Amino acid sequence: MPITTAYEAKIERISILDEKGNFDDKLGKGLIPDADLVKLYEAMSSCRQLDQVAFRLQRSGRMGTYPQNMGQEATSLGAAYVLRKDDWMVTCYRENCGLFWRGVPKEAILLHWMGDERGNAMPKPHWVTPIYVPLGTQMLHAAGLTMAARYKGEDKIACTFFGDGASSEGDFHEACNFASNLKIPVVFVCQNNFWAISTPSKINSAAPTFAQRGLSYGMPCTQCDGNDLFATTYTMKKAVEYTRSTGLPSFVEMVTYRLGDHTTADDASRYRDKAEVDAWKARDPIIRVREYMKARKLWDDAKEAALATRIEEENAAAVARAEGIESPHRADFFDAMYAEIPQDLVVQRDTMQTHSLGQDPSQLPPEAQERARQMAADAAAAAHH
Amino acid sequence: MPITTAYEAKIERISILDEKGNFDDKLGKGLIPDADLVKLYEAMSSCRQLDQVAFRLQRSGRMGTYPQNMGQEATSLGAAYVLRKDDWMVTCYRENCGLFWRGVPKEAILLHWMGDERGNAMPKPHWVTPIYVPLGTQMLHAAGLTMAARYKGEDKIACTFFGDGASSEGDFHEACNFASNLKIPVVFVCQNNFWAISTPSKINSAAPTFAQRGLSYGMPCTQCDGNDLFATTYTMKKAVEYTRSTGLPSFVEMVTYRLGDHTTADDASRYRDKAEVDAWKARDPIIRVREYMKARKLWDDAKEAALATRIEEENAAAVARAEGIESPHRADFFDAMYAEIPQDLVVQRDTMQTHSLGQDPSQLPPEAQERARQMAADAAAAAHH
């Protein structure tokens, strides 16, 4: 038999609650208890509202560049809902909804985008990592975190999120390959929202799916409707079960769409059609759940109105907390560099100078020393202004 | 239909002339004309003998670290045989047999491993690239070279070789992904010889095949017996046909085995069993073809003896040419840096000093200038020794 079969693979696509309101009972029944569903819906709505608040903050100069999560709430939320609270969740920057579900305070995320490292000081009990700006790099950390936990006898797994664009980075390949070959239980979730800034996803993969990126490593791969909270929950449940029980990685593609601009610095109308966006607006993950809940009498307009008010207050409070924090001090970026700050950095911090005569004015003639002192005092006063 | 099929794939394995001498007529008949087969056999034998010569050169201090190609002759040769002479062949360091078939002079390869850049000055007409030491990096260059050729209206394709180990590097992923998404006709050949130095291939991929690494990118993938010249030829033919006609990349895994140490700096007995090596010796690509030719009366012991003599002479001549080249001059590594050498480098080259007083002795007191001149002259004399 000169031609034999060396390998065969098949990837399934999961959809439970579609945009037309069709619900698949076989997969969906009992998947999410009603009480949970309401909470999940509220979480998505709240995340969406915060996105709008953040947008306005940016536009009014109270926040820097901010990446809206709008339209993608069901992806990370499905994952966060399925994971154990002490599993690692290692995300990028469009997974706010999942992070908030984990308990990450909203002000942390706001603070980060306000240009403050303290927003990234993720408290340990949430088992989440900081926001990652360099794309594709965090999945390796997810593997390391999980391996460390296993080393210490904890049976944690990790779930790591990254975009369609980020899956083009070499580190993506290395992370999947390490996890597979070194047997590290990580669920890799590619959040395919069809765009990487202005780059359409076909430039990041010409293959029919992103899910098949996991085949290289022999991982079980699944694609799901990422705008369908039931599908993301179902798919994550299967993936997490597999990964937790075998100790091996698995791969999920969640097909979703970025309804907003890439970030507040972007203008998506330059590169994509309104028609495309409109089509996806009709597939909004939040609307879908709301209609489903209404049909099942779990939800009504009064509840919706009450929720809107509650969310507005909650998010305003989060903004207030983020803006209310005392300003960081310039000593902070020195003190944060090492567990013990090297002497040379102490001098830089204490003088705020790098030039040697500024660092050590004793080298100057006496009159000049006095003047240098005065200049330093003036500069300090100006800086505190 | 909540569960649908998003993707399916199947990878075939090709074997034509197996280690027991079975020959598959359906695939193999007419594949390699007899006259060619004899030449290909001779090429493999010559490459094998050169490996032994190089080994002895290294052991006797006449060459630095050298990576033997022994056992893998049929992989790159199959590719070189199938490719057009003006297709790019972008290899690593274990593809001597294919390079020699292309016309690369043997002394170039020897010279390279003798620590001389001139060995890497690959003459353009062979359309091959220099030997690559940093693993996994060359496949991107293959894509670029091919894209450049297409840009200029040439219908070249490229074939690029890399090891099982190298396929773990991030650049491997980026090369495949770029070729697939930007539609660059490159045949990617993973030469799986089961080891990356002491690291068994399962640590570089836990998946059943290396061939499936191409599925990520939607490429057609094939595995073949890399010790079977007919199989490598057949597989390359199909891959090259596909890639040339579609302008799209394809992926091939050639399963082979490194019969020697990783390099002359390695001692493979530290990490692998003699039994494994012996089993693979029985699958030697050269023996297989010889037995087949003998059975077909294309070859006999007299021819073998005559060939051995011819090869020995040829290879000795190549060594003589490599060793006979005049020594490189230290000015070379300055002059080779830029098309036009910056003034600062001219000074470094002409003085062979980096310290400023050595570069410009005119700054020294007159007596010291004289002494510096003398020291420089002494040093120059010592260096020419």
Added chain:
Amino acid sequence: MANLNLVQAINLALIQEMEKNPDIVLLGEDIGVNGGVFRVTEGLQKRFGEKRVFDTPLAESGIIGLSIGLAMGGLHPVPEIQFEGFLGPAYDQICSHAARMRSRTRGAFTVPMTIRIPVGGGIHAPELHSDSPEAIYAHTPGLKVVMPSSPYDAKGLLVAALREPDPVLYFEPKRIYRAFREEVPEDEYTLPIGKARTVCEGTDLTIVSWGASVIQCMQAIEKSGKSIELIDLRTIYPFDMDAVAESVRKTGRCVVVHEAPLTCGFGSEIAARIMEKCFLELEAPVQRVAGFDTTMPYYKLELDYLPDANRVTRAIEDCLAY
């Protein structure tokens, strides 16, 4: 002549050279329809087509590795790396290949390529969007490193880079992308790579700087009321040590200003060379006004990190008082 900002000057240089040289191709993340996140390549895909101006997958090593292959194959690729913070993944392709290809193949293969990279701080950007890694590449033999500080220079230096037979890292200080305009000739001109510009002449002290910091230096000089000579290096490698040494021999004092961290920043090389070449003329130790040896902080504190006119002023005063 047109009154252009730095972005427009670069755009113009690209257009004019692409029209002359069909081997120039542009590639990178979002450079096509979107014209790059800073709009530097705005309109170029429309003008020159998708074959010459194309978006790539999101992978910097891939972008540079592909470009190296394109260059080895006879083109002059102009890859854009979106921010200097994302040069990291491409470091190996730049330093192990682009920089070495000519030397390791004794000229059989060369890499004529111009890597365009927005650089530096001051624009309120997220992490890894505000760094200044020029010294890393100046320490890597085989590369040339350019950093303009004005629209006029940007055009002349870019045209020169696009005609270079060796790889050039062309750093674009994003802080001054749109900060000001100046007259930029439509006509062809090049500025030689390796030659500095004397921005203003003076006799009391020399300032050496490059990139966006040149602006802070000019502010400090204006305020100082002293006769200060300002040298804008324009190119970091090869660098115009003759111009620097000549000036310092005249003034006897020097302040070097850059955004990158102090330790092993390019200022250290300039300082060391000044000592070597002007030892007897130096009246005070060369002073370096630089970024601190910390990670560039998130933007709430970035202005505390970046050398500003006040710090330059202080260094001038101290150096003069010595």
Added chain:
Amino acid sequence: MANLNLVQAINLALIQEMEKNPDIVLLGEDIGVNGGVFRVTEGLQKRFGEKRVFDTPLAESGIIGLSIGLAMGGLHPVPEIQFEGFLGPAYDQICSHAARMRSRTRGAFTVPMTIRIPVGGGIHAPELHSDSPEAIYAHTPGLKVVMPSSPYDAKGLLVAALREPDPVLYFEPKRIYRAFREEVPEDEYTLPIGKARTVCEGTDLTIVSWGASVIQCMQAIEKSGKSIELIDLRTIYPFDMDAVAESVRKTGRCVVVHEAPLTCGFGSEIAARIMEKCFLELEAPVQRVAGFDTTMPYYKLELDYLPDANRVTRAIEDCLAY
């Protein structure tokens, strides 16, 4: 006390610290059964098991990225990069993450990790097996950079690194891996990171060096017949400027010696700082004996590239004659 070479001293340090600290794990290419291509980890997998000493896929970014995760998760990983030339693919994980994690998370996550890397030339190796990139990492805030020059130092510095709460690049000069032996105590000792060693005292001139070059310096000093003080930096960042300045204030003259290319090598920082701190005491410009600003040539010419005792001698003589 045992008479050990540098490889053995490192091996011993690893064994002793691994026995004390169960959180230390070793990983890298070929470090397990094979004991690493230089045999530095010989016997360790057998001794500590595959959980603590394991081979990885062939991918340097992966090795460092995984290690960062391990460190964030509470372990102290000790990744080996097979040769310094293969740090390139890991540059981004080192500089964008390992170096920044503490600062960008304000200490919520830290990266205690010791990256072991054979470094430098002189062993007749293929391309990219002979470089000296220490300045690149010294220019990257958040890292510590160590380079021992003897078995005794190697052990003491490695033990210190293995107890560091921040990432350390521990460069091992491969040229002296087996060049000589010295007495290395079995007993626990550490050498502080950030402190130099005065190899020999002198009054005429100071030499500052590190790594394998220290040996060439010693040869040159012996030959010179002069009273020369040799300072082995031991750690490149943080570096012991006090020791250097104190010595140069005494001698008034200084030669810095390293293998890396001259321009922006760490010698430039030392030279600049000496000028800053010892301006009035300096009797001659600081001289730098370094690798040339070229790619390290293939091995036929590597000895022409590397600074040798003759070049050091010449610099000493010139500096003294000034």
